[in-house]
Amino acid sequence: MHPAFDRSEEYQRRRLAMVQTAVYLFNRAGFHATSIAEIVRELGVSKAALYYYFADKTDLLFNCYLHAVDNGRHLAESAAAHGGTGLEKLETYIRNQFDALVRKEGAAWILSDLSVLSVEQREEVKKRSRIVDGLVRAFIQEGIDDGSISAIDPKITEFFLMGSLNWLPRWYKPELGYTAAELTDIFLRFAFDGLRPRPGGG
Numbered sequence: 001m002h003p004a005f006d007r008s009e010e011y012q013r014r015r016l017a018m019v020q021t022a023v024y025l026f027n028r029a030g031f032h033a034t035s036i037a038e039i040v041r042e043l044g045v046s047k048a049a050l051y052y053y054f055a056d057k058t059d060l061l062f063n064c065y066l067h068a069v070d071n072g073r074h075l076a077e078s079a080a081a082h083g084g085t086g087l088e089k090l091e092t093y094i095r096n097q098f099d100a101l102v103r104k105e106g107a108a109w110i111l112s113d114l115s116v117l118s119v120e121q122r123e124e125v126k127k128r129s130r131i132v133d134g135l136v137r138a139f140i141q142e143g144i145d146d147g148s149i150s151a152i153d154p155k156i157t158e159f160f161l162m163g164s165l166n167w168l169p170r171w172y173k174p175e176l177g178y179t180a181a182e183l184t185d186i187f188l189r190f191a192f193d194g195l196r197p198r199p200g201g202g
Contacts, residue, residue, distance in 0.1 A: 018039070022064050031057075062121045062125070065121075066125065073131055075093055075097060076132055086144070090136070094165070094184060098168075098181075132162075137154050140154040140158055
């Protein structure tokens with residue numbers, strides 16, 4: 001491998017490790033309550049090393065958001081490529097999100113306040129988020145068209161599902177003892193089947 005390319009790969013790998021660790025810590029305690037000292041201690045690096053990759057803590061938060069949104073887009077695009085009905089694509093996307101949730105290194109959400117970011121940074125995050133929202137909404141519309149999803153408002157349904165997914169890191173803890181698949185099944189039953197009992201106890 002060419003030495004220059006190798007350095008580039010190492011640079012990106014370290015940035016990603018810092019972002020994933022920051023997502024985990026920001027979600028656990030919040031942006032303001034999480035210090036740079038805590039982040040570098042978790043990583044086992046110096047503050048100078050962190051500041052080599054990010055200008056300040058807000059810049060790190062901005063990159064956490066970009067990582068989270070871009071990861072969501074990748075998962076949605078993978079679900080679209082998986083094929084099937086609109087409902088099956090939606091289920092694949094949700095299962096992919098839960099798989100990412102249970103892995104610290106695969107953190108897919110960031111719950112800190114967007115107001116911490118600059119106006120330009122907020123607009124960039126929102127622009128990328130709208131792409132993910134559009135992909136998920138397309139699954140719902142496709143399901144309505146192919147008959148796998150009942151005729152409901154795709155926009156409101158997407159708001160409901162994404163809002164529920166985005167709140168998961170606030171309450172999810174590994175000690176709950178559920179696997180990603182088990183949590184997904186519970187979520188899907190609530191989201192797809194509702195809470196009303198079915199005839200025969202189903």
